[in-house]
Amino acid sequence: MSEPVKFHFDVAGDNFASAGEASVKVKKLLRQLNMDPETIRRVSIAMYEGEINMVIHGNGGSADVYLYPDRVKIVLADTGPGIADVSLAMQEGFSTAKDNVRALGFGAGMGLPNMKRYTDVMEIESEVGKGTTVTMEVFLPGKKPC
Amino acid sequence: MTATQLREALSLQILAEPDPQRDVTGGYAGDLLSWVMGRAQSGDAWVTIMTNRNILAVASLADTACIVVAEDSAVEEDVVALATEKGINLYRSPLATFDLCCRIGSLLGV
Numbered sequence: 584m585s586e587p588v589k590f591h592f593d594v595a596g597d598n599f600a601s602a603g604e605a606s607v608k609v610k611k612l613l614r615q616l617n618m619d620p621e622t623i624r625r626v627s628i629a630m631y632e633g634e635i636n637m638v639i640h641g642n643g644g645s646a647d648v649y650l651y652p653d654r655v656k657i658v659l660a661d662t663g664p665g666i667a668d669v670s671l672a673m674q675e676g677f678s679t680a681k682d683n684v685r686a687l688g689f690g691a692g693m694g695l696p697n698m699k700r701y702t703d704v705m706e707i708e709s710e711v712g713k714g715t716t717v718t719m720e721v722f723l724p725g726k727k728p729c
Numbered sequence: 730m731t732a733t734q735l736r737e738a739l740s741l742q743i744l745a746e747p748d749p750q751r752d753v754t755g756g757y758a759g760d761l762l763s764w765v766m767g768r769a770q771s772g773d774a775w776v777t778i779m780t781n782r783n784i785l786a787v788a789s790l791a792d793t794a795c796i797v798v799a800e801d802s803a804v805e806e807d808v809v810a811l812a813t814e815k816g817i818n819l820y821r822s823p824l825a826t827f828d829l830c831c832r833i834g835s836l837l838g839v
Contacts, residue, residue, distance in 0.1 A: 599781075599783060600782060602783060603783065603786030603787075603790070604786075606786070606790055607786060607789055607790065607815070610789065610790060620771065620792070624771060624791070625791055626767050626792070626793065627790040628767070628790055629785060631766065631787075631790050632766065635762075635763070669734060687762075687779075687781050688760055688762040688779045688781065688783065688784070689761075689762055689763065689783070690764070691761035691763045691764050691806055692763075693761070693763035693764050693766075693767055694763050696767070697763055697766060697767040700767060702765075708732060709791070
């Protein structure tokens with residue numbers, strides 16, 4: 584298999600002014616590569632939600648995007664507090680966001696469910712006190728393995 | 730219908746209109762950003778009272794045709810400048826979200 588094209592971004596923690604910048608950059612890059620619009624939308628939305636989670640909860644971290652011939656892989660890693668109960672966190676509407684975050688329109692408990700909805704593969708590795716790594720994959724149209 | 734045609738039909742105030750010919754194909758209303766991100770469709774006119782700069786990232790990534798700020802909700806200058814920079818149509822109206830949605834729905838024949 585050929586080596587993927589890789590993009591790396593640092594995500595600042597607790598900075599809502601710049602939140603989403605990495606996702607917007609990735610969207611631009613994918614557009615320049617003439618990727619189909621729906622795949623770009625899925626990748627952008629899933630990555631933005633993950634990026635916002637890193638800003639709100641994870642004290643920032645790193646975002647790595649890999650472009651393969653058949654899919655886009657996104658790896659978001661933070662060294663935040665970790666997720667105590669991943670299955671609970673995956674439920675729509677469940678949120679631990681504080682009021683100041685909710686006032687900005689975040690913290691609706693839709694982040695992780697949206698990431699799951701818009702990707703073909705999503706895996707969460709989390710350890711309380713250590714951090715969380717979310718890996719997501721979006722297959723290009725017609726490339727998803729049966 | 731283009732963004733400009735929608736703006737004219739609803740007498741919306743222009744805050745930023747960098748993409749006037751963008752096709753408006755539907756509508757969505759909501760203020761919770763992740764909810765909007767997950768449910769709004771590409772080409773929607775998004776009606777909201779939320780005006781912080783994160784709405785621009787949501788509109789850009791969800792690929793909505795324009796943002797319509799309802800009830801003359803205050804919009805900071807830096808958000809207006811950023812909308813132009815990011816190519817996001819940003820309008821404002823004194824009408825409430827419900828009224829705007831009714832009118833947008835009527836215009837689009839929904």
